[in-house]
Amino acid sequence: MPEKILEVRDLVTQVATSTGPKTVVDGLSFDLHRGETLCIAGESGSGKSMTSLSIMGLLPQPMAKVAGGKVLLRGDDLLKLPERAMRDIRGNKIAMIFQEPMTSLNPVLTIGRQLGEAISTHDPMPGSKVRSRALAVLKQVRISEPEKRLKQYPHELSGGMRQRVMIAMALACNPDVLIADEPTTALDVTIQAQILGLMRDLQRDTGTAIILITHDMGVVAEMADRVIVMNQGKAVESGSVTDVFEAPADPYTRGLLAAVPRLGAMTGIDGPASTNGNALVRGMARPLVTVRDLTVRFDIRGGLLQRVQKRVHAVENVSFDIFPGETLSIVGESGCGKSTTGRALMNLLPWQGEVVIDGKEIDAQSRLQTKSVRRNVQMIFQDPYASLDPRMTVGELVAEPLVIHGLAHGSELQDRVEYLFNRVGLPVDAAKRHPHEFSGGQRQRVCIARALSLSPKVIIADESVSALDVSVQAQVLELLGELQAESGISYLFISHDMAVVEQISHRVAVMYMGQVVEIGPRRAVFENPQHPYTKKLMSAVPIPDPRKRREHFSLITGEIPSPVHGLDYQPDYADLTQIGAQHFVARSAIKSAA
Amino acid sequence: GEGSITVTYKDDVSTLDPAIGYDWQNWSMIKSLFDGLMDYKPGTTELVPDLATDYTVSDDGMTYTFMLRKGVKFHNGREFKASDVKYTLDRVVNPKTQSPGAGFFDTIKGFDTASAGEADGLDGIEVVDDYTVKFTLKQPDAAFLHKMALNFAHIVPKEAVDEWGQDFGKHPVGTGAFMLDEWTLGQRLVFKANPQYHIAGIPKLDSIVVEVGQEPVVALLRLQRGEVDIAGDGIPPAKFLEVMNDPEYKDLVVSGEQLHTGYVTLNTKIPPFDNVKVRQAVNMAVNKDRIVRVINGRAVPANQPLPPLMPGYNTDYKGYAFDPNKAKELLAEAGYEDGVATTLFVANTDPQPRIAQAIQQDLASIGMKVEIKSLAQANVIAAGGEADQAPMIWSGGMAWIADFPDPSNFYGPILGCGGAVPGGWNWSWYCNEELDAEASKADAMADPSQAEARIDLWRDIFTKVMDDAPWVPVFNEQRYTIRSPRLVAEDAILVDPVHIPVHYDYIAVK
Amino acid sequence: MIAYILRRVLQAALILLGVSVVTYALLYMLPADPARQIAGRSATAETVANIREQLGLNLPFYEQYLRYLGNLLQGDFGRSYLQKTEVGELIAARLPATLLLMAGAIFCELLLGLTAGAIGAIKRNTSVDRTLMVVSFVGVSAPQFVVGILMLYLFAVVLGWFPIGGYGTFSHLVLPSVSMGFLGAGWYSRMMRSSMLDVLRQDYVRTARAKGLGRARVFFVHAFPNALLPIIAMIGIDIGMFMSGIVVVESVFGWPGIGQLAWQAIQRVDIPIIMGVTLVSACAIVLGNLLADLVVPLIDPRIKLR
Amino acid sequence: MGMLVLAELVKRKLALLGLIIIVIIAGSALLAPWIAPYDPQNQMFDGLTIEGAPMPPSMQFLLGTDLLGRDLLSRLMYGAQTSLIIGVVANGTAVMIGALVGVIAGFFQGWIGTILMRVTDLMMAFPALLLAIVLAALFKPSLWIVAMVIAMVNWVQVARVIYTETRSLSEREFIEAEWAIGASRFRILFKHMLPHLLSTMVVWATLGIATTVLLEATLSYLGVGVQPPTPSWGNIIFENQTYFTSAPWLVFIPGVAIILLALAFNLVGDALRDILDPTQKGRH
């Protein structure tokens, strides 16, 4: 066994709350060896970040403090070191990468400056040497045009590039231990794949021991040598990655793994999971929603007279149908126009094109759509907390659409609200409480109840489960499926998570740069992806199975280009050609996708 | 001259153009920069020729002939001539000059056309030769010689006025004892002695530094530290007692009288003051002694419009004695037994609002409910100039300080019918045709032999005015000048009744 | 960038135009009649009428205003009614004093305010922090005339450390600057404290610490410039407060700036001066804000001027 | 909610101090007719020395007398009425106007919003004090006029703040969600936005009182404020300011009173800001 570098023993970390100290890391112990990757997994709030901050001595002051235990780095107890000595450890012996590449770099300093600082702090050297070393590490993290990057500011880089810079900074002094706290959570899957691949390659070259913190079991399976699963501050399971995945001892771990959606789990099945895999029998039904040539552009103004100078081509000529009882999913990476499509259907922003819902054409001009049309489409948003007025009780919130549309009042209203609460699995007495008194999953149930209250024919669900922990996510997905089975409601399901989409959809549309590049039955798209972008997307998804680990991420490179163009820009429209039953793929346009 | 002194003022010096300057601060500066045909003997109100060596008056009092002093040089080196006299007065009455003093010269022949801009100059001024100038009047004017001593009649050289145009006031050129050396707007002015001044040995100083923007209290503190020689705004009320009770400073203070009366105007056009009984009642109700106490005894209670120093002051007149009970009775007789409400306007600079409040309390005791409007001076003046705006005005801060020591100056604009017009200064809107006629008669008594009789007539006029009680004369303010110990001058010079605060030409330093 | 500046200047010009209309209209409505004041107390009605005509005061409002505006566009603020001097000249003569005072006050504000705020944030919830915060609360609560008179009394009259008012040397500048800066220092320290607390919680500060940087470096290089950003916008707004403050502070200390000029003019309703000072102040405010907006991108590269 | 907020306030030492000061000052203002030792307008004969100087603090006149021989303590108590009335009325009006302008401009964008915001920009460019002085001179000051003048000058900041807040509020997801369920403009404005703006308004209502009290004092100090003999803390100082060396109590006692009152409102307002704005939680 390689040399033991870090040893954590009985670590207890507490945070001060209004009701007294709360233990958030509770007697955690583990060892870390040279060249090893230890994953700490667990759901939100389980204490993963607190653990890493405790080790680094960077707990938020004065709320949190280490209440007991030892953190031994090659035998020295870090917890006993004075701040001065700890500074020599940080960045030098133990380096750290944080979750949010967007906010973890100082916005007012150049990359070169921030990187140079990391180098010269622990190893004072003349400026020119610092520069060449900085350049060297940037090259090491395989960033494009490294010389140029040195002079750039963080906001000029994409998320993936920033995370590369963070890694470069962490590796600048060849640390013994690298702690990466959710380093890829904020990134798109393709970028995530690139970063994970990079970390693996670098580890191979330098032998740095990595503590990788993540809630994504796919990432764990991909990266870990050993795994610790945390729940409520305690390690409930630990062991080698294959042991944990194949023979989880703890019930919590088992539940967790069971809830994780796996890409490929539906291979060979036609319909979504909720229908036991049965495909929708469409028959002669007319489409419930018809969207033709939907285009949304945002103006960017500037110049002397604030004239439109550029446009964001958020959605370009998107067409699709949704049939009664069907779930159509839109997938694609950040910024590709998924949400904009959904919001345009809700008439929440100005759009062009043609939309027919349940036989009624929608007027793109009026923001205040006729109420009757509005009743047929409802929306569930990504962040359930943000989409509920925090000052109202959830009872009022669920009743509100009914009141607005004058559908019920008095005891009838009461009954209806009660029914809805029951339907989404919330206790009826919860109606008097405010949104902040609920958990994330419960809040999303409130949102669903609210959307259901008008008995819409179609619900647009925009990343409605992305913010939830996997176990909760599974429950909500199940609820959505049940509702569909019961009432034949249609969903437009917007998500970037391929595994979830696979589970829930009848049909899938893949969006890239504001256009649909591939659309078809879920099975056809997932099992026989035709467009290069779809392929790339599929291959980037980490599979929560340590045996299916990818050794090379070589397929996945490149960044997504910007959708901002000048006024005279004429987009190349994707020419969708049919290649199978209802399966359409863009052939000529958007070649850069691959 | 030798040495330099520092004088401070709170407000800016606005202009040094003698045709325009009419402020407390610039009045005596202009006097030191320019000379008129006439002047007063330093420290007194006695008229003497200045740029004139002599003058004659025709028997009908309609023609004045001045013989001019020879060899007097303007600061620019040119000799002063008779044509300058004519130019100066033509300029003052020319409406383009916008001189606030133009009206003083309304008795000169040709004034009407000249001041209306219809004629280029005054017909009544004739340049006889370089050293003789003759004035023809349209009516006898007993105060004419005083007017020739006014700043507005101080002689300016045409070429300098032409050169600087509207900015002549910033670049004054005169014949006076001092000339302007430096002027930093808003900060300081430096005057230096005129070596060619026509009176030998004058001025006694080398230079005078005037610093503006200095609060009176600050000025006094600086004077106590020896940084300032004369506090131009006098001893501030806040420091008065302190200074007067301090043996160290007591000797530095010189007091004197000035031609000032502080009064309350009662608008005879607005009820209840359209009733003479009410006006008399108010006269009896105001406790002047207490008001004088409130301003720390820096004044003497007054009972008539004229200040004691003014010829024509009636020493026998007792006025309305303080008698609130009698006042109440009078008010009842006038039909206001249940009291009456009215408004008192006052300028909003200390101590005026305080005095107004003292008056307010006095009137409250006889059942008059007085509301105070404490406004910027300009707004008070504007209100006074409208017949129906200001029932009462306390004149403090804008009060009448005589332009020249002659009783006529206290009548026309402020008590005569001529002033009771929109925009006028007769804020009582008091117009007694009979008295106006008497006033014209008095003004026509220009013959020196009639001087005595003329003064008697004026005395009579002002006593009769008090019967109608359009004013409440409250007090005559005393002058208190404090100077630094190193400054030497006779007391009379330090409280010169014409040059305020001091007669710069006659002071010296140790 | 150029387009941005041009647009902002255009906007500023429009605002100034608005300010001039409103002020002119307000002053037009003032009850005092300038012609009468100029004419003096011995003037006849004809003289007054004549002067009114000369000054164009008998014209309808809009014509008067357009005349004024026309002159203004040629850089002519008109002539003071009572001082008979070019208003531009009067303002120019006094502006340096006001600018000096402003510079002194801003210096005091920033020095005291930023230091106190930063110390408060670093030592948050200690007695040092609490004391500083109470002092800055007093700062924002104390009227400038009270502070001014108090300082004058204490440091000039009683202790004699500084001259009692006046203008000229550095020691003259100290008390007025401090009296004027005290209020702003209070604001800045409170803003700085919360801004700094905000920044110290940011991820990039944690990153900097994770790199093993020393406290001073984390503070000055990473936290300080970021904490400064919201404060720069404040400095722009501050200029408006200054313009109000100078009227009071200059009169307490006898400082020969445009505040005193304005105050004297208001007392005597010398309309051209009031107009001029108002416009100059409005200019300063608008310029201050523009400048602040232009400075921010120099520190913060994320902000692009469009 | 009111009680809860109060309970929170009382928990904070500084806010409690502020509350106590406000209660004392408001109490003495309200009870002045009964507890003030003298009539505030009575120019007492024995209130001045024979020479006419004011009396320093003594057993007879606890805080001394002013230049007209009136009892300073009584005048301060009645002056508190003025300050508080102006503070509450003027600032209340300012908050109302500001909130109205801000909400309308922020919520109904388009030409109405543009016009309102341009007007606000215009007002921002005015030197506030100068404007107030001119307005006060124009309307001949009285208690209510002064209050209105102050309101005219002070609404601008409120409008700015409310505008920004309305704008950011209308970007919030829950407002979008309301649009999505078909809520009308007015429902969104009154049921969903206003309650969120209320806390800002409450904070400004308190913090603004401090500013207002100071502005009134400054106007009075410059002699264009509340008319004598009605006492206001500002005009007490104005009347007596030149006496700061010979009768310092006449200047510094009211000066301290003004500072204390403004301080108290600032302390309470600041605490309210913390309490009412959950995102600010944990800052102190």
Ligand SMILES: Nc1ncnc2c1ncn2[C@@H]1O[C@H](COP(=O)(O)OP(=O)(O)OP(=O)(O)O)[C@@H](O)[C@H]1O
């Ligand atoms: N500053 C803080 N003050 C109080 N409690 C805190 C603070 N930071 C974290 N906590 C609490 O500590 C617990 C552990 O938090 P931690 O951030 O370690 O969770 P995590 O496992 O990293 O979750 P996530 O996946 O959401 O990042 C949580 O219950 C959280 O509420």
Ligand SMILES: Nc1ncnc2c1ncn2[C@@H]1O[C@H](COP(=O)(O)OP(=O)(O)OP(=O)(O)O)[C@@H](O)[C@H]1O
């Ligand atoms: N209001 C707006 N103004 C300008 N640009 C916008 C606006 N809303 C969205 N965009 C731009 O339109 C593009 C599409 O955005 P959209 O939110 O639809 O992406 P998305 O696919 O939902 O991404 P994500 O997964 O990050 O939610 C992006 O480039 C985005 O920056």
Ligand SMILES: [Mg+2]
């Ligand atoms: Mg975490």
Ligand SMILES: [Mg+2]
């Ligand atoms: Mg989205």
